[in-house]
Amino acid sequence: MAYPQMVMYDEEFKQINFVIEKLLREANAKVIFLVDKNGQLISGVGETDRFDTTSLASLTAGNIAATGGLAKLIGEKEFSILFHEGEKDNLHISIVGGRVILVVIFDNRSSLGLVRLRVKKASEELTGIFDRLVRKAEEKERSGVPEFPFAEITDDDIDNLFS
Amino acid sequence: MSFINYASREINCKIVYYGPGLCGKTTNLQYVYQKTAPEAKGKMISLATETERTLFFDFLPLALGEIRGFKTRFHLYTVPGQVFYDASRKLILKGVDGVVFVADSQEERMDANIESLENLRFNLKEQGYDLDRLPYVVQYNKRDLPGVLPVEELRQELNPTGVPDFEACAATGEGVFETLKAVAKLILIDLKKGR
Ligand SMILES: Nc1nc2c(ncn2[C@@H]2O[C@H](COP(=O)(O)OP(=O)(O)OP(=O)(O)O)[C@@H](O)[C@H]2O)c(=O)[nH]1
């Protein structure tokens, strides 16, 4: 396989949520999502019920992938921040640690300046957590801990999914 | 690249439908969407042109159930089949866990099938994947049309390695779930091996 599996453990999940919840408060945002570059939702805080989070994750990743392609075409490495201004809500999208996508939705109770400032700080913390997560996953793989939940999966298990 | 979340006990896998323009990739997803219970699916997103050709991708999230206490989700994507959308196709392939190649069974589309399959192999390789080592199935679509090529002939050209293959009529749904199930199964078996 070209890429290792992405994994998430309880400990880091809690740390991540702590950081984005703090960001939500400090940036006066409505909702915040973390998405992996393949479009899978990692976590979300705030008014998540009001949004179709799965679609949002997929489109965000598509958006980042497309602008990343554009960046390459003009000789840039990546556009690490995207900002979309709406009539009511605004979308601030940034890449954290080169690896995951942070999406902040905010309205006029906040401002772009504030969001930028707080995102920068939160990004540093998140980068640290994701670095640890990757190291942890690698270590677990090296030590060969057979904790993988699917190791004992049977054909019946798989068939049952589709029944 | 599947994503295993031990915290929320979820596993996410990405399946990409590849194939030449108008072969029926979007139709496959539409059928799956129609026939899946509301609680097991999310919204289907189609980024398409005004003439309903896929422009960037279609996306359909499925949450089929649990295996060993893990919610198992499949994210289905289609690529735009038209030749000039190659840059978009490459982006969609990122992080893929399994591929369905949808072939158009009509004789006049054989060259397009072959070209698309070569393009798939090439684009995967560019990102460090080897099609022969990836969960991968082939679907011969549009079997309902008159005068289509015999399956044997299609198989020889498009499936020389003998991966699981299926005849289908995506328009009526025939063969659609068989195809999806087969690739999902290969992905889960791959996960089981722990790579
Ligand atoms: N007769 C017949 N028509 C089909 C079948 N599957 C799809 N079609 C038709 O073929 C046309 C193209 O189907 P799409 O699903 O949009 O094709 P696509 O592969 O997504 O095409 P692109 O988005 O351009 O790559 C539509 O008019 C479908 O109704 C089939 O099994 N039989």
Ligand SMILES: [Mg+2]
């Ligand atoms: Mg399409």
